[in-house]
Amino acid sequence: MRATYLYGTRDIRVDEVPDPEIQKPTDALVRVVRACVCGSDLHRYHDYAGEPRPMGHELLGVVEDVGADVTTVRRGDFVICPFGIQDNTCVYCREGMQTSCLHGHFFGTGGVGGAQAEAVRIPLADGTLVRTGTALADTDEALLNSLLSLSDVFLTGHHAAHMGKVGPGRTVTVIGDGAVGLSAVLASRRLGAERVVLMGRHTDRTDLGVELGATDVVPERGEEGVARVRDLTDGQGTHVVIEAVGHMPAFQQAYGVVRVGGVISRVGVPQYEDAPVGWGSLFGRNITLTGGPAPVRAYIEDVLPDVLAGRIDPGRVFDRVLPLDQVAEAYRAMDAREALKVVVLP
Template identity: 50%
Template structure:
């Protein structure tokens, strides 16, 4: 991305092993994330940056200390590099690893090849070479599914719970899928787009709420005996959506937030008197990858349906435009 709105596909040097814990992979597929739109829209600074942090591919080379990943393996990786051995990783928060780095900042996987540091701690090999129709779902696990899943776990979605999901983007839709898989009794998708409502229902939404802001909060309360939802997922990252999520959570309930907050300022007193649990941030996708790969491999879940436009990598610029203009929920880039 040369500048906001200016995406070009250009030649870069081939990546190579630098540290003995590295792997180099050949990408099978990659994609464009909602968070890539922040710099595209000029909300985050950008200047000739390689882009991309979601990826699946085949291992081409490994460093001398890599143990769990072999050349030829098909792998799925997290959008945050982690060693998966430090105390923070072992507590399940690999996105806060002492060696954490964002793939978007140090790699850029909208590319043919990528060097992945801490390969053992970041990548997970699939049980074999996947059928082509599984690739989109495996790619989704890299961020959008992993993030939606984390949000639902953070919101403590589970049996007997009513879960409300703020945001009908790809992550919100994945949170709907996750809430349902985690056993939630009722999943309320907050969406005003018919096509996304349909996808939300496909993934297990039992109710749709079209209202936003205070009206959206009132509607959630109406649907929950005046109490609010047990579990709320925030998957947008604006001031309005965050406070809508706070308001929709019942006292003592759980809010999981994964929309990257831009310019959000949370009034301390509102959060205080809400009396709710919160957990958010960059998702520790690595924690969930083994389980998510299994669910996809067994065809229990089909997160790949969230990709509604597929383009070859050299048409990445059109992919950004389609997402920016909301003509596509999420764009897959093929190689």
Template identity: 55%
Template sequence: MRATVIHAPHDIRVAEVPDPTVRMSTDAVVRVLRACICGSDLWAYRGESARQPGQRIGHEFLGIVEEAGADVRLRKGDLVVAPFVWSDGTCDFCAEGLTTSCPQGGFWGSVGSDGGQGEAVRVPFADATLVKLPAEAAGDDRLLTALLALSDVMGTGHHAAVGAGVKRGSTVAVVGDGAVGLCAVLAAKRLGAGRIIALGRHQARTDIAKLFGATDVVAERGEAAVDAVRELTRGQGARAVIEAVGTEQSMRTAVEITRDGGAIGYVGVPHGSGTGLDLGVMFDRNIALRGGVAPVRTYIPELLADILNGTIDPSPVFDRTVGIEGVPDGYRAMDERTALKVLVTL
């Protein structure tokens, strides 16, 4: 089968790899219909996170169950979506909803695992990991695209909004105009935010933010952005702030635009040498920090219901489509910021 592998920085290839097979009675093999490229994949692409030459890559996909182990309740032909981490569904962390801390869990594309950007994937703990989708969705391209966002970006944006304490009537500021930041805008709107300030400089992206519910856009960066947000909030800042980038500068901005007594929900994958956090400032101003890697599997059922009933539609974050052979071009486009998020159809 064909799958995406990484050999070195800026060296993404599509190669023949062994077909996945059921190894354990709790495994399933999923034939991928839709996959995509994540902003976090770019850290490996740019050489900022280590990968072994020839390692599989990609962690977002949905598809059809092709084969199921003896202990799997899902059946051949079921349409399913996979969160970006598999989990056993039985440990203490899974019971608490923190599926990303499952001791037997793992990330697609990690050493020794299948990556999501390929024609098929072996899924450990299939019943605990996969979520069954309505069969009729397979014939609806727009709906399939919206459902694919459940594998990562929609759930991650929701996790940030929950961490920031967004509730009905909240004033929210979102730092980051990537797919996760935009989905965080959508998540904040879904939770009833009264005002949503999106920080971003690219009009195509801030137009999506407005579509998703942003009431204000701040195009400035650094201290100018802080001043702009404070001007919009009577000098106080936003009570709920979402950090969806992961750089020292973005976190510093998040802290500075947070209202005293407010909270930051952070989901930007940290990179760089600094954190942008000053605990003394946060202590003095009673600012809370909550977030981290999103337990997307826990959020899928509630978000799925709202996609199916039309309450939310995250599909606009996908602005370019390629086939499996076009994945290397998709990486280049996202790296050059000529694409927001690349959809892969198989």
């Protein structure tokens, strides 16, 4: 089969490799129906040295085969696969922290390939795969991108809003107009936020953000951007700030626009280890810092009915579709900001 590998910085290739096989009785083999490229894939794409690494961790698929111990999915099931592997039964999984599953791991490690491929072996299939409840053949094609978004991007936005305790009466600033930021806008509105300020400067993206529920757009950055958000909020800032970028200027912007006693919720993977958290940034105003990798498995059942019923359309963050053979172009286009998020069709 064909599968995507990162060979070095900005060097993405599709290789012919052996088909994956069931190795353990808890495995499933899944034929990939749709995969996509993630902002976090780009972090590696920008700077990589080492063995060729299998890429991709978001997929919709159809179960081809299952190991003897798998009970919740069977051949032919149309499934959503979260971006992490989990047993969904350990002490952390039971608390909704599946990204810290005691027996879990991520794609591209533990002998598991990447999702930007024709097929992938999924360990701990009972804990990982979620059936959509429909057959692929019976599923409206217009829903497929929204279903795909439940493997990572929309539920990462949802996680940010959930950890930030977004709800009715809350005001929210979303920093970053990438696919996760726009997902966080939609997720915040779904949870009842009364006002969502989107900080971003790419007009095509912030326009989509407004369609997804942003009430205000602030294109300025840094101190100027902070001043604009404060102007919009009686000088106070917003109760919640979702930081969906991961770079230090976004973190600084976050504590600049967060309200006294408010929450900064991060889902952009931090590209820094140390950051300001002392009296002048967080402590003095009782600011809470939260967030982390999204345990999307915890949220799929909650959100899936809204997608299937068409009440939300999180798949709108996908603005291009490319065949697997052109996956390198998908990376290039996203890196150049010509595409927001690209679907990959095996």
